[in-house]
Amino acid sequence: MINSVLRFCLIFVLLILLQVLLFNNIEFSGYVNPYVYVMFILLLPIEIPSWLLLLLSFGTGLIIDFFSGSPGMHTSATVLIGFVRPYVLRLVSPRDGYESGSDPSMLAYGFRWFATYTLLMVLIHHTALFYLEVFRFADFFRTLLRVILSTLFSTGFILLIEFYRKGK
Amino acid sequence: MRNLLNFLARYNNLIIFLILEGIAFYLLTTGNSYHNSRLLNGVRGITNGINAKIYNTRSYLSLHEINERLAGENVALKNKIAQMVREENSVFLPVNDSINKQQYLHTSAEVIENSINKQKNFFTINKGENQGIKVDMAVTTASGVAGVIVGCSRNYSVAMSVLNLDFKVSARIKSNGYFGSLSWDGRDYKYAILSEIPQHVLVNVGDTIETTGYSAIFPEGIIVGTVDNYEKYGGDFYKISVLLITDFKKLHFVDVIGNMKKKEQLNLEKLYK
Numbered sequence: 001m002i003n004s005v006l007r008f009c010l011i012f013v014l015l016i017l018l019q020v021l022l023f024n025n026i027e028f029s030g031y032v033n034p035y036v037y038v039m040f041i042l043l044l045p046i047e048i049p050s051w052l053l054l055l056l057s058f059g060t061g062l063i064i065d066f067f068s069g070s071p072g073m074h075t076s077a078t079v080l081i082g083f084v085r086p087y088v089l090r091l092v093s094p095r096d097g098y099e100s101g102s103d104p105s106m107l108a109y110g111f112r113w114f115a116t117y118t119l120l121m122v123l124i125h126h127t128a129l130f131y132l133e134v135f136r137f138a139d140f141f142r143t144l145l146r147v148i149l150s151t152l153f154s155t156g157f158i159l160l161i162e163f164y165r166k167g168k
Numbered sequence: 169m170r171n172l173l174n175f176l177a178r179y180n181n182l183i184i185f186l187i188l189e190g191i192a193f194y195l196l197t198t199g200n201s202y203h204n205s206r207l208l209n210g211v212r213g214i215t216n217g218i219n220a221k222i223y224n225t226r227s228y229l230s231l232h233e234i235n236e237r238l239a240g241e242n243v244a245l246k247n248k249i250a251q252m253v254r255e256e257n258s259v260f261l262p263v264n265d266s267i268n269k270q271q272y273l274h275t276s277a278e279v280i281e282n283s284i285n286k287q288k289n290f291f292t293i294n295k296g297e298n299q300g301i302k303v304d305m306a307v308t309t310a311s312g313v314a315g316v317i318v319g320c321s322r323n324y325s326v327a328m329s330v331l332n333l334d335f336k337v338s339a340r341i342k343s344n345g346y347f348g349s350l351s352w353d354g355r356d357y358k359y360a361i362l363s364e365i366p367q368h369v370l371v372n373v374g375d376t377i378e379t380t381g382y383s384a385i386f387p388e389g390i391i392v393g394t395v396d397n398y399e400k401y402g403g404d405f406y407k408i409s410v411l412l413i414t415d416f417k418k419l420h421f422v423d424v425i426g427n428m429k430k431k432e433q434l435n436l437e438k439l440y441k
Contacts, residue, residue: 021222024283026285033285033286050180050181050184051180051181051184054181054184054185054188055184055188057188058188058191058192061192065195067218067219068283068286069281069283069290069292069326070286070288071195071196072191072192072193072194072195072196072197073196075188075191075192075195075196076189076192076193076196079185079188079189079192080189082185083181083182083185083189132196133286133287133288134287134333134354139354142354142355
């Protein structure tokens with residue numbers, strides 16, 4: 001128990017650092033802004049109580065917000081995916097259901113499952129985030145393009161990190 | 169009572185979700201005026217410390233380029249001084265009246281945090297209230313316009329970059345003086361849009377665009393960029409794409425410019441508007 005708490009703390013710190021030091025500085029034509037810190041919410045144990053999940057999402061978003069100087073933006077998007085995560089998990093559940101006590105990882109449920117799960121969650125997060133960022137529906141399709149491109153990149157990076165984690 | 173408890177137990181997730189989302193939206197809608205939020209200022213102090221460290225390590229990599237630019241600026245300033253000295257030898261001796269003449273105060277600062285990849289970009293500089301920075305001061309680089317201060321803590325200030333959908337500045341075409349409103353459309357960090365220039369005005373690609381000074385924030389004649397291309401927009405106006413002279417990817421040293429007569433101008437304008 002303590003062990004897994006420590007592990008998640010480590011994952012949390014690493015992902016935040018990765019996001020703040022590396023991914024926040026990526027500038028690729030203004031259309032691609034990968035946000036990989038979402039991965040922390042993705043990796044939390046399946047049976048985590050919902051209130052804890054929501055609070056952790058809130059905290060994660062808040063920290064990212066403080067670092068990127070955008071009060072509330074990441075927080076609201078991250079709380080949203082914290083809220084929908086149980087529904088998404090139910091939607092993509094494997095045929096035999098989830099084993100009790102398992103993590104939603106690539107190691108446990110395979111590449112295809114993890115990729116679908118990640119793509120869905122990241123898409124929801126990025127849609128909320130980018131529309132909150134511009135806070136207007138003018139340029140609707142341009143924002144949509146940003147959402148789609150960034151989602152693809154974020155998902156790609158998260159899958160890469162997960163591959164690395166699986167290999168270890 | 170039991171019904172109420174049942175209800176709460178059943179929907180507790182939704183309730184927590186709504187509360188947290190409420191807090192987030194509260195931050196989102198009020199937090200953008202940085203100085204209002206003390207909590208934010210406190211935490212920004214910490215993250216600013218970290219950002220300053222990151223910036224420090226990173227700035228070593230571009231020292232050569234910075235030196236080059238500073239040297240260039242020195243040459244320009246020396247030239248200016250040389251011109252002034254010659255003027256002072258003329259028949260009419262100019263009186264250097266510091267009380268009434270000086271309208272703008274310059275302070276230099278370093279950018280410690282900057283972004284260009286969002287729709288609403290801000291950057292942080294390493295000077296704040298203690299160094300005399302105030303909200304609504306103009307921020308420029310040696311070459312051109314950079315942004316406007318929107319919030320100060322004691323030792324840091326946050327400025328709204330030109331690359332922000334909410335940024336607007338009054339700008340004109342230098343060659344003929346027609347002015348319009350300059351803003352960013354969120355697409356490319358190299359270009360901004362100058363609108364409200366009527367179609368009878370002669371516009372050429374390459375024309376210099378500079379600030380007007382009407383807003384009492386920016387001094388007159390600070391270069392914004394050059395006309396990159398233009399097209400007819402709506403019935404009567406041009407939409408001019410301006411190639412920004414400031415490279416926001418390499419924002420390092422900036423000047424903060426305070427207008428000492430701003431209060432006077434605004435008070436007067438308030439009387440008649």
